[in-house]
Amino acid sequence: MSDVLTISDTLTVEGGRPLSGEITVRGAKNLVSKAMVAALLGETPSELLNVPDIRDVEVVSGLLSIHGVGVEHDHEAGILRLDPSNVESAHVADIDAHAGSSRIPILFCGPLLHRLGEAFIPDLGGCRIGDRPIDYHLNILREFGAIVDKQPSGIALSAPRGLKGTVIDLPYPSVGATEQTLLTAVRAEGRTELRGAATEPEIMDLIAVLQKMGAIISVDTDRTIRIDGVDRLVGFRHRSLADRIEAASWASAALATGGDILVKGATQPEMMTFLNTFRKVGGAFDVLDDGIRFWHQGGDLTPIVLETGVHPGFMTDWQQPLVVALTQAEGLSIVHETVYENRFGFTEALRGMGANIQVYRDCLGGSSCRFGQRNFFHSAVISGRTPLTAADIEVPDLRGGFSHLIAALAADGTSNVRGIQLINRGYEHFMDKLEALGAAATLKA
Numbered sequence: 151m152s153d154v155l156t157i158s159d160t161l162t163v164e165g166g167r168p169l170s171g172e173i174t175v176r177g178a179k180n181l182v183s184k185a186m187v188a189a190l191l192g193e194t195p196s197e198l199l200n201v202p203d204i205r206d207v208e209v210v211s212g213l214l215s216i217h218g219v220g221v222e223h224d225h226e227a228g229i230l231r232l233d234p235s236n237v238e239s240a241h242v243a244d245i246d247a248h249a250g251s252s253r254i255p256i257l258f259c260g261p262l263l264h265r266l267g268e269a270f271i272p273d274l275g276g277c278r279i280g281d282r283p284i285d286y287h288l289n290i291l292r293e294f295g296a297i298v299d300k301q302p303s304g305i306a307l308s309a310p311r312g313l314k315g316t317v318i319d320l321p322y323p324s325v326g327a328t329e330q331t332l333l334t335a336v337r338a339e340g341r342t343e344l345r346g347a348a349t350e351p352e353i354m355d356l357i358a359v360l361q362k363m364g365a366i367i368s369v370d371t372d373r374t375i376r377i378d379g380v381d382r383l384v385g386f387r388h389r390s391l392a393d394r395i396e397a398a399s400w401a402s403a404a405l406a407t408g409g410d411i412l413v414k415g416a417t418q419p420e421m422m423t424f425l426n427t428f429r430k431v432g433g434a435f436d437v438l439d440d441g442i443r444f445w446h447q448g449g450d451l452t453p454i455v456l457e458t459g460v461h462p463g464f465m466t467d468w469q470q471p472l473v474v475a476l477t478q479a480e481g482l483s484i485v486h487e488t489v490y491e492n493r494f495g496f497t498e499a500l501r502g503m504g505a506n507i508q509v510y511r512d513c514l515g516g517s518s519c520r521f522g523q524r525n526f527f528h529s530a531v532i533s534g535r536t537p538l539t540a541a542d543i544e545v546p547d548l549r550g551g552f553s554h555l556i557a558a559l560a561a562d563g564t565s566n567v568r569g570i571q572l573i574n575r576g577y578e579h580f581m582d583k584l585e586a587l588g589a590a591a592t593l594k595a
């Protein structure tokens with residue numbers, strides 16, 4: 151990887167220059183990592199294409215390796231070859247060491263229970279954006295017949311009588327819980343009905359992967375997914391859909407800095423909701439054969455009222471980068487976050503840079519959500535336009551961190567952004583991309 155960064159990395163950014171030029175996005179982090187887990191279920195090797203060079207792929211590769219899966223990664227071509235012929239149990243200490251800050255290990259449970267009859271997961275990390283519990287996951291695994299044993303070092307699972315199809319009603323259309331069900335149901339005995347499922351494009355692409363492997367899965371318009379378990383699955387060859395979060399992040403960077411960015415590899419269908427919002431704010435875009443060009447048209451940006459939600463709503467991961475652009479709109483914008491209870495922590499640093507953003511416990515903007523009567527600051531009012539000034543900032547999490555980077559690029563003066571290595575989890579070669587877009591950003595060791 152060209153962006154191997156160490157823990158103390160700080161990026162010095164001279165802001166105030168429009169980002170202009172061309173970059174490429176490859177496969178979606180949130181599909182690639184799950185398709186890699188799906189490879190565990192096959193009897194023959196799998197090949198995944200359009201794989202980005204990001205830390206999360208390294209983490210899952212490491213986890214697969216310690217479970218006996220052969221992993222070959224051609225970084226430049228973006229091809230991963232995964233051979234699950236010799237799946238075996240891993241040592242607890244190794245799992246702990248490899249899992250790092252990832253939440254992916256929870257998705258290993260179903261496939262490992264099918265392959266080995268047992269699984270172990272350490273305490274889970276992931277970005278600090280709310281509690282991010284795993285109760286749905288554990289309840290689902292229990293429904294299939296797994297025995298869940300919570301131990302001081304993690305959770306041990308076993309399935310002495312195998313896993314059986316079941317009916318699952320999700321309390322919320324959780325992406326991870328839907329994936330957990332799919333990855334477990336495809337090889338469970340009999341039929342599984344999942345009600346209230348998430349239907350994000352990354353989930354539909356995972357279903358496509360599983361279908362290539364031999365699974366039988368149908369999706370209804372009412373969020374019901376039915377899976378008929380099969381006895382065996384084979385390897386797949388699949389090209390990941392594009393990373394619509396990365397694409398939207400660069401689009402917001404173009405808007406916030408008054409720039410013009412061609413995001414090659416970005417695709418329209420998965421980004422429709424983002425594109426509508428981008429246009430309402432006053433951004434311009436052009437859908438081309440090989441990507442989407444995003445630019446600031448000059449003049450004032452328009453404030454908006456926005457609510458994040460599950461697909462086909464406005465993704466929670468699109469919210470943070472766009473909020474930076476909204477600080478440059480003339481007037482009041484309202485953003486209601488309904489997916490995570492605690493995803494406005496990043497606004498504190500923006501306030502320090504001159505943004506006028508207030509966060510509220512109430513559901514602002516029209517509808518109420520499950521966080522409404524509780525103590526979570528999950529609505530934000532952004533009053534613009536405010537010039538941003540340089541500051542020293544610490545990256546809080548992946549998407550919040552990218553937003554800080556955008557703010558530093560838009561701000562007057564020189565900012566120091568600390569903990570930049572977190573951004574590597576989901577944005578490949580972002581230093582190279584910043585350079586290609588004309589940013590004045592250098593790494594301090």
Ligand code: EPU
Nearest residue numbers: 180282283284285286287324325326327466467489490548
């Ligand atoms: N939830 C529970 N219990 C559970 C699981 C989820 O209460 O057992 C709650 C969460 O706390 C949250 C809501 O359900 O409030 C939705 O969480 P979901 O399960 O949908 O999220 P996830 O699967 O953990 C994935 C992405 C996130 C993305 C969300 C929503 C991956 C690896 N992560 O997380 O992406 O924000 O779906 O679309 O696919 C990112 O890429 O930076 C990122 C955080």
